[in-house]
Amino acid sequence: MAKKILIADDEQNIVISLEFLMKREGYEVSIASDGDEAARRIRSEKPDLVLLDVMMPKKSGFEVCQEVKSNPELQSVRILMLTAKGRDTEVAKGLALGADAYMTKPFSTKELVERVRSMLAEH
Amino acid sequence: MTARARFILAVCILALLMTGPFVLTAGLVWLEAGEADRGRLIDAVVPHLPLGTLMTIAGFAVGMAVVRNLFRQYVRGLLRMEEHLKLMLGANHEFRVKPEGPPEVQALSQAVNALAQQRDELLQDVEAQISQAKHSVEEEKNRLAALMSELTQSVVVCNLDGRILLYNHRARQQFRALSDAPAVAGGGELIGLGRSIYAVFERNLVNHALESIQHRLRRSATQPVANFVTTTRAGQLLRAQMAPVLSVTQGEGGERAITGFILMLDNITRTFETESKRDQMLHTLTEGNRAALANVRAAAEMLEYPDLQEDLRERFRTVIRDEVRAMSTRLDETANEFADSLKARWPLEEMLGADLIAAVQRRIENVVRLPTKLEEVDETLWVKVDSFSLLQALTYLANRLSDEFEVREVRFRLSAAGRLVHLDLIWSGQAMSTETVMSWELEPMRFGDENSPLTVRDVIERHDGEMWLEREKVRHRAFFRILLPAAVPQEQLDEATILKGESRPEYYDFDLFNWSDKSRALDDRLLTELTYTVFDTETTGLNPSQGDEIIQIGATRIVNGKLLRQESFEQLVDPCRYLSPESVQIHGITQDMLKNQPTIEAVLPAFHAFAEDTVLIAHNAAFDMRFLQLKEKATGIRFDQPVLDTLLLSAVIHPNQESHRLEAIAERLNLPILGRHTALGDAIVTAEVFLKMIPLLAAMGIRTLRQAREAAEKSYYARVKY
Numbered sequence: 001m002a003k004k005i006l007i008a009d010d011e012q013n014i015v016i017s018l019e020f021l022m023k024r025e026g027y028e029v030s031i032a033s034d035g036d037e038a039a040r041r042i043r044s045e046k047p048d049l050v051l052l053d054v055m056m057p058k059k060s061g062f063e064v065c066q067e068v069k070s071n072p073e074l075q076s077v078r079i080l081m082l083t084a085k086g087r088d089t090e091v092a093k094g095l096a097l098g099a100d101a102y103m104t105k106p107f108s109t110k111e112l113v114e115r116v117r118s119m120l121a122e123h
Numbered sequence: 124m125t126a127r128a129r130f131i132l133a134v135c136i137l138a139l140l141m142t143g144p145f146v147l148t149a150g151l152v153w154l155e156a157g158e159a160d161r162g163r164l165i166d167a168v169v170p171h172l173p174l175g176t177l178m179t180i181a182g183f184a185v186g187m188a189v190v191r192n193l194f195r196q197y198v199r200g201l202l203r204m205e206e207h208l209k210l211m212l213g214a215n216h217e218f219r220v221k222p223e224g225p226p227e228v229q230a231l232s233q234a235v236n237a238l239a240q241q242r243d244e245l246l247q248d249v250e251a252q253i254s255q256a257k258h259s260v261e262e263e264k265n266r267l268a269a270l271m272s273e274l275t276q277s278v279v280v281c282n283l284d285g286r287i288l289l290y291n292h293r294a295r296q297q298f299r300a301l302s303d304a305p306a307v308a309g310g311g312e313l314i315g316l317g318r319s320i321y322a323v324f325e326r327n328l329v330n331h332a333l334e335s336i337q338h339r340l341r342r343s344a345t346q347p348v349a350n351f352v353t354t355t356r357a358g359q360l361l362r363a364q365m366a367p368v369l370s371v372t373q374g375e376g377g378e379r380a381i382t383g384f385i386l387m388l389d390n391i392t393r394t395f396e397t398e399s400k401r402d403q404m405l406h407t408l409t410e411g412n413r414a415a416l417a418n419v420r421a422a423a424e425m426l427e428y429p430d431l432q433e434d435l436r437e438r439f440r441t442v443i444r445d446e447v448r449a450m451s452t453r454l455d456e457t458a459n460e461f462a463d464s465l466k467a468r469w470p471l472e473e474m475l476g477a478d479l480i481a482a483v484q485r486r487i488e489n490v491v492r493l494p495t496k497l498e499e500v501d502e503t504l505w506v507k508v509d510s511f512s513l514l515q516a517l518t519y520l521a522n523r524l525s526d527e528f529e530v531r532e533v534r535f536r537l538s539a540a541g542r543l544v545h546l547d548l549i550w551s552g553q554a555m556s557t558e559t560v561m562s563w564e565l566e567p568m569r570f571g572d573e574n575s576p577l578t579v580r581d582v583i584e585r586h587d588g589e590m591w592l593e594r595e596k597v598r599h600r601a602f603f604r605i606l607l608p609a610a611v612p613q614e615q616l617d618e619a620t621i622l623k624g625e626s627r628p629e630y631y632d633f634d635l636f637n638w639s640d641k642s643r644a645l646d647d648r649l650l651t652e653l654t655y656t657v658f659d660t661e662t663t664g665l666n667p668s669q670g671d672e673i674i675q676i677g678a679t680r681i682v683n684g685k686l687l688r689q690e691s692f693e694q695l696v697d698p699c700r701y702l703s704p705e706s707v708q709i710h711g712i713t714q715d716m717l718k719n720q721p722t723i724e725a726v727l728p729a730f731h732a733f734a735e736d737t738v739l740i741a742h743n744a745a746f747d748m749r750f751l752q753l754k755e756k757a758t759g760i761r762f763d764q765p766v767l768d769t770l771l772l773s774a775v776i777h778p779n780q781e782s783h784r785l786e787a788i789a790e791r792l793n794l795p796i797l798g799r800h801t802a803l804g805d806a807i808v809t810a811e812v813f814l815k816m817i818p819l820l821a822a823m824g825i826r827t828l829r830q831a832r833e834a835a836e837k838s839y840y841a842r843v844k845y
């Protein structure tokens with residue numbers, strides 16, 4: 001069965017690339033364009049992996065991450081955080097709050113694909 | 124026994140000596156003789172008796188004359204000399220005893236004169252040395268003052284109570300920018316000898332800096348100074364470096380007590396603004412473009428896939444075009460004007476991490492009364508912090524933990540994490556929800572008597588750090604982790620160069636260092652050691668209750684018995700009413716001069732600040748105070764400090780003089796009158812009069828403020844009776 005991936009980002013211009021990329025890899029893709037929607041979809045769809053942007057309207061990626069990780073039912077959901085801020089304090093915070101991996105924009109799509117693949121393989 | 128009594132006794136003894144042997148012999152002869160011999164004796168002696176008596180009287184007279192002469196020369200002469208000597212001892216050092224009388228007395232008086240001469244020479248020598256020493260001290264002080272006034276950095280020296288002992292020209296200029304009413308008071312209400320520095324800096328901030336200096340001194344750090352940055356009421360950003368003034372004498376254990384501090388101030392508002400603008404630009408150009416670059420890069424990479432459908436290919440091209448266009452626009456905008464949406468970097472101070480934790484512990488234990496403990500603290504770590512606000516934030520968090528989650532103890536942990544440092548605030552018990560943490564982070568910090576406009580988030584952002592809540596489920600504990608920037612360790616203790624002995628020469632010695640606010644209640648303090656604001660007002664007329672208004676306030680200050688002419692206050696006031704020609708004749712202030720002057724509502728707050736913490740003095744103070752009191756309601760400003768009236772004090776000193784007008788008093792006290800009938804001119808004359816009155820009052824036993832007020836009250840009632 002194809003793995004499910006949720007792309008949570010409010011920037012359409014990145015979502016379109018990510019969507020194409022993930023579908024091309026053969027994953028089942030759904031999209032959330034703000035923090036609230038992301039949290040809702042994670043709960044209902046229980047994706048295998050979430051590409052989670054930090055800066056989103058309504059709820060930040062940090063909050064969504066914390067929510068997911070504190071819910072025992074969602075233990076299997078992997079989180080890959082994407083951020084447009086290069087500060088290492090933020091990377092540290094994301095990882096401390098339970099993100100499984102972290103990538104800083106701009107990133108190489110090849111690396112992203114490899115990272116996603118390896119995260120899902122660990123599973 | 125007086126000299127006179129001794130003289131009479133001597134005369135009596137002389138009389139006894141001259142008659143006694145003769146009478147005794149006659150008595151014995153009479154007893155031995157028989158009946159017949161006695162008759163013969165009478166016959167032989169009686170006819171010669173008058174002659175004998177006469178001879179005895181003559182001899183007695185001669186003897187008395189001799190005794191009297193001796194008495195005059197030796198006893199009286201010496202008594203007179205004694206009086207002269209007393210004169211030489213006290214009132215008239217120049218007096219010399221005139222050598223007279225017998226040679227022995229003359230020799231004595233010569234010896235005394237020689238001694239007196241020797242004493243006078245010694246005294247003169249001592250006086251000359253004292254005045255020379257004074258002169259050189261004065262010279263050094265002047266040299267120091269000249270040096271200070273040349274400095275481009277502003278310097279303020281304070282005693283431990285925060286009273287200003289010394290400031291330079293530059294500091295005065297700088298305080299002008301800090302004043303709430305620069306046009307009216309010109310910073311004179313903030314800076315001045317004897318004024319409190321706490322009008323500018325928060326007391327807690329200064330105490331905190333002093334504490335960290337003390338800590339450094341104890342640790343024998345090479346540079347026991349503290350740096351801090353603070354915003355002032357007027358919104359300026361000040362960077363201060365504080366250095367201690369140490370006592371000359373060493374206490375037990377060789378430590379020298381801190382008796383005051385030196386502040387070197389820099390107004391960095393402008394530099395900070397420029398720097399933060401530059402920062403912003405940099406930030407927009409780097410961080411701001413990350414997301415857009417990510418979009419472009421991803422889309423570009425998608426285009427490389429050969430299996431791409433045409434419509435998707437077109438969409439990716441559109442993404443690239445749009446994003447690149449947006450980036451160009453952003454670049455242009457940034458170059459043109461730096462957006463002010465980004466937070467600026469707050470200037471931070473480097474500090475030993477362990478010191479920071481120790482300070483936090485002390486504060487939490489003192490303020491929140493919550494016990495604290497240490498877990499692993501890496502002693503080698505240095506952090507870059509704004510220690511005052513960070514301490515506030517940690518104390519605030521501990522306070523909320525204690526209040527809302529009944530936490531009984533908090534612990535600290537400090538560990539390195541690359542270029543960052545983890546500071547953990549740990550407690551046992553349940554963890555709160557993310558929303559609670561959020562609200563703690565975002566509410567202004569209020570606890571105890573602290574009331575900061577900052578939030579924990581603001582403080583964290585100042586440090587360019589992060590903070591979050593983590594749980595240690597196994598140990599049933601939770602902690603706040605705060606990420607702080609690490610600093611490169613500073614070179615540490617060099618035992619040999621500790622501030623001891625000669626390392627810091629003492630150039631001068633200020634009397635104000637010995638001042639203490641708390642030593643006595645104001646009323647029981649000596650008139651000589653109080654700080655006064657001597658003021659005078661010019662008004663449109665004599666009846667404030669019928670609409671007369673103040674048109675000028677002038678004031679000067681007396682600190683430590685010295686009139687500080689350079690620290691004066693002079694301001695015209697627009698009375699918002701018509702000026703009668705008669706009053707113009709008195710004060711010479713015309714309607715034109717009052718145009719565009721501030722109104723009393725603007726001037727009174729500045730004057731109030733100028734007079735803060737001082738005793739008010741005015742001539743016929745009741746009159747001026749009446750005008751001020753009538754404005755209480757409108758301005759909300761109360762002058763509730765003690766007031767002294769030179770008119771009443773003059774009546775205390777010279778109750779029998781007819782006139783107690785300022786001119787009359789000044790004339791009596793031999794003071795020249797200049798510039799009368801300007802408010803400042805009159806205030807200065809009043810101040811000079813008061814300074815002359817202090818010793819006169821002291822001679823009447825009136826030394827404290829309470830005594831002066833009571834005496835003035837009595838004289839007032841005395842005057843009212845007539």
